[in-house]
Amino acid sequence: MITFVEIIPELEDLLPATAATPTYLGHTSQRANVKDETLTDHVRLVHKYFGHLAKAHDLEAVVDNLITTLLASYGLSPERFTEVGSHIKKLFVAALAFHDFGKTNPNYQRQSLSNLEWPGGEHPVPFYPSKGHSELGAFLYVHYFLPHAFGQPEREVKSLLMQLTFGLSYSICQHHAKGQFELADYGKRKMQEWYQPQWFNQVKYFIELYGFDPTPLPVNRWDKWTGTVLKLVELANPAPYALHSLIKLNFSLLTASDYLATSDYMNQTPLDDFGVIGDTLRQKIVDKAKSSVDYNAAIFAAAADLDFELTFPTARTNDNLNLLRKEMAVEALRTLDRYPDDRIYYLEAPTGGGKTNISMLVAARLLERDPTLNKLLYVFPFTTLATQTLGALKEVYGLEAHEVAEIHGKASYQSVKEERERTEVDATYGSEREDHLRYLFFHFPVALVTHVRFFNWLTTHWKEPNYVYHRLAGSVVILDELQAYDPKHWAKVARYLDHLGRHFNCRFVIMSATLPKLDALLPREVRGTYSFRELISDAQRYLRNPNFAGRVQFEFDLLYDERGNRRTISLEDLSGHVREQAENYRRGTNQRGVFVIVEFIFKLSAAQFQRLFAQDDYFDEVHLLSGTILEPQRRLIINRLKRAETRLCRVLLITTQVVEAGVDLDMDIGFKHVSLPDSDEQLAGRVNRNVKKEGCRLWLFYSGDDPKVIYGNDFRYQHLAKKRNQDSLNHQELHKSLLRDKSFNELYKHVFGFINGLEDTPGLKDIITYERHLQELDFVKAHEEFQLIEGRNETVFVPLRIPFAVPGSTADSIDLLFTPDELSFLGGLGVDVTGDTLDGGEVFTAYLNVIHPPEVEDEKRKRDFIRDQNNYRRMAAILSRFSFSLMSTKELLFHLVQFCDTDKSAYGYHYLQHFREVYSLTDGLDQDKFDRGINNIM
Known part of the structure; x- marks a missing residue:
């Protein structure tokens, strides 16, 4: 051509x-x-x-x-x-x-x-x-x-x-x-x-x-x-x-x-840096991946050593656990070396198996083998996972601030000015312009984003997010926990990833402990040119290995009776079981402390359960973590649970599903309201996370939270509900085998049947209709009918006081909630930053001044436009520390607006003016002030 x-x-x-x-x-x-x-x-x-x-x-x-x-x-x-x-x-x-x-x-x-x-x-x-x-x-x-x-x-x-x-x-x-x-x-x-x-x-x-x-x-x-x-x-x-x-x-x-x-x-300033991995950065990533951590150096050496054989040890020892982790990484690298031209790789590995570390080694190997690959994207369902992985990338790859960015609504704004000291006015404006272009066009060689943002790039019909579309070419993309989203979109995901791999020279690594093999959703004539390759050929050998499968034992006695019928347990009875099993674990392990997690689907149940422990004389600490808890309190709780001295305490953490995959916790035992099996498995990943303890168990229960409210349209839920209605005893055995034997592929086969139209569902019709929108170049429908998170969310701003920092995860350490640059920025906008807390009301006033800047002369307009855009990005990250989101319903809005300032709520946030009546930093939103029928808050 x-x-x-x-x-x-x-x-x-x-x-x-x-x-x-x-x-x-x-x-x-x-x-x-x-x-x-x-x-x-x-x-x-x-x-x-x-x-x-x-x-x-x-x-x-x-x-x-x-x-x-x-x-x-x-x-x-x-x-x-x-x-x-x-x-x-x-x-x-x-x-x-x-x-x-x-x-x-x-x-x-x-x-x-x-x-x-x-x-x-x-x-x-x-x-x-x-x-x-x-x-x-x-x-x-x-x-x-x-x-x-x-x-x-x-x-x-x-x-x-x-x-x-x-x-x-x-x-x-x-x-x-x-x-x-x-x-x-x-x-x-x-x-x-x-x-x-x-x-x-x-x-x-x-x-x-x-x-x-x-x-x-x-x-x-x-x-x-x-x-x-x-x-x-x-x-x-x-x-x-x-x-x-x-x-x-x-x-x-x-x-x-x-x-x-x-x-x-x-x-009058040309741009010559387009945010790609050049030769110098590529070599650094490869060299550091092989040398920065002794453990990884040994993995690369073993992968190259033809005499190193995989042994799959089954005896439960710490040495065998580390050997299994090493063998998984070695097998992944060897598979990649055998099939370097494949476009999509599966990384299925057990919780505690080091998936993130393996993915970093695989990504480095891909960059080493193919110089046409020059961007690295990590894509997560939750922002907390992005934040955790950012630290690992910096450690393993030796990345500096300007080489990697965390891009989501809660991430602090990263300025060139922070990286290179600028003093002159023109130089300052130059850095602001460079910042503006970097964020607008995503000029970052290595970046961490959410699933929602990534798939929005693939389908959006809006101009600004579509700026990034051309940058997908030549990218290594690590997709984590893809099963977190509704299976009705899995066929679209499979076809988009296959398309990008074939045409845009992308490489995808899809990783999870509960991994649906999406190539089953591709048409037969499409499969084969580039395979979806399993980096670990038989993941079940690891998933069922006692060193991993024995990490947490699932218990079903609270969920099913002897006939297989589902029990309903009261919160009072559940609280008794929690105390009893906490004490059994403590005595059985001869420990002073015990960490217990109890997860509900909805916040209302979690809050009611928390009140049962208001005057408790067993637990030393009781914490609530839900979707309405602000970031400062969330980090305070997580850091508290990581501190060595807290291990001597008896701690109860009551949560909703916000902790399943995205919060770095290591609990001793757990209790979970049943929802989806892969969701149950995800919470199990927060128990005995480091795989070093004995006697760790997770009890499933049902207390009345209806999973159908959240998962009613999910093919996984529909399949299991159908099985339960047909034969409760058979359903019980299926549920147990999924979790005990890690046989999630059996569940996913039925889901694929729903999607492919092999059963009485609209799955096949859905993908045919969707592809017709692409053929007709109906950009709006192509975007609107592929939304990972459907429905509208309402973001609530709480104008309370928040500290600059909270105690860190180790003794005498602190965890900054606001960077020095953010505090300096707020001070320049008139916010009082002389103490150790920020007033949310002052911060929101500063936000209003940013989005409604004063009129300027024509010659300043361009400069001020860029500055305003950068300031808006800074403010969005700052405001996220004061904000939480709720699933929007008419009933919720009716009650919520009674506590909000209507005028201030016209700018993207519901301003919770009367927060003292309905909100607290430790407990979040008080649903008792709302209609009891509103029970979709998580």
Whole structure:
């Protein structure tokens, strides 16, 4: 196929002559010493940044891959394949060239750019606003390329080229809008508008200006012609993911290149760091992974030693436990070395087996083997997991602050200014601009994000998050705990990951102790080219090994009677069992202290259970941890449980499901309200986490919290509920075997049956419908119908006082809740930072000042816009320490607003003005002040 380098000069030749009078400008600057930028210069600068991005992320190969897939089923000869593929590639690049061709609109030159070379008065144009340029550029693009599509001999090729011509013109039309929406609707509307004689006659001026053929198609047959085009555009393409990706990638590159080129001109500062892993950082990651920790050095040595054999010891000893961890890592590295070209790897390993460490070694090996891989992403369901893993990455890889970033709503803002001391005003602004670009375009070589953010990048139709889409190319992506989300999306996940692996040169490592093998959800014809490879060939040998399986014993006597029927236990009876078993454990292990965890589904039950221990004389400490507990209290509790002196105490931790996978705890025994088996297994991971204790047990119970409220639509829940209704005794045995034998694959096989339509479910219909949205380029539905977290959440801000720091996890240590930079930032906004606590009310007032900055002069607007954007990101992280989220319902909102300040609640948060009546730092939200029927708070 033709190359990007060959295409660009041909497109630039279409621009009006640079010596044309009046001059066509691209941008103007408020700086006195900066010359106006011509339209030609801007387009060339956009092409320059397009070239930089394409080189940094090897995007030419990605585009070639997508085009190859689009044409694969058409049976074209090699010559014809090259011809059509080259034209599609030209269409792709031309969208960037044409994106500002509409700036030749005299109204735009005079009114938007104040180009005085152009006379005043309105030039007649048929689009709105009359000074716009995006729609004109889209029209010129379609007008120039559509005749070529219409002249293709093959109906399928004709349809594809028309669809791409309109799809890529949509990138042009929307490059200053908030995002992309429905292409089908766009195509119908524009075809009906653009090629009506009245509309067309007003734009002939621009067609002739560029030297295009003004009558390339039979203008006397508009209606018939447009009808034919629309029918062809709507023909389905057999490669929906490739079609969708090509348009999304184009929109990402067009808007990113345009933004970076404009920023370059406005600030007279080129950008040359695009946040990738270069040779120096790559070598550091590889070397450190092999040497920074003695244990890992031994793993790499053993993996290379042909005489090192896997032994799978079963005797329960600490030495054997460490040997098993080593053998899992060695097997993973050896498998990777045997199958380096696979795209998706499973890492299934038991809790306590060192999955995170193995994943870091695997990622380092992937980076070592393939220099085209130049980004590393860790993707988690919970922000707490991201925070924990950040420390491990810094230790194992030796990463510095500017090389790795934790990107989520609770992560502190990371500024270049903190990394490199700047003193001059221009240098300070330079660092702020660099910060702005790094966060906007995600220019971080190594990053930790949430599942929600990652999959949003794959489907979003909004412009700003789509900036990142092109950066996915060449990424190593570690996906942790994917089973945490509704199985109805698993087929979409499987197909998106397979698509990215094949076309974007991505490598995925999917890891969990309860891992669904998603390749079972791919069509048979898709499997095989690149396999989903198991890094550990028979994970059951480890999952069932006594060193891991014996870590926690599941107990069912509180949950089932002898007939297999589910029991309902009162909270009072449960409290008695908790005390009894805590004492049994303490005596059996001859310890002074005991750590007990009791988990409920909903906060209301957890709070009621906590009250039973209000005057307790057995436990020394009783803590409540729920979704309404703020970050400072959560960290205080977790740190307290990690301190050596606390191990001498009898501690009861009462929680909701917020602790299952994401809180670093090591409890002795546990009690859990039954929900989903893999959820039960996740809580077991908080008991005997370090696999060094004996006699650790987890009792399952049912006290009335209805799992159906949360999991009613989950195929796992539906399958087990069906089994329970058919045969309670058989269901009991199934439940026990899942948890005792770690046979989660048996459960997942039934789930896959639901999804694939083998049972009476809408699973298969769902994926067919979803892929139709991709084929039709319905960007809105493609995004809305793939939401990992469905429903709306309400974020509540609590304006209480919060300390700067809490006691750390070791003696005499402290855990900073706010960084020095954050405190300095707040002080600059008028918040009192002279003591050791922050007033939430003052912090929220500062937030309001950030989102409603004072009016500024034109010459300061650009600087202040960037500063305001950076300040907003800083404030979002700070406000998260004062905030919690709730699942939104009408009933909840009705009660919540009674305690909130309505005026202050108009800016993204419910401001809990009267928090003293309904909230406390230690107990969270008091549901007794709400309707008793509201029981979906976790």
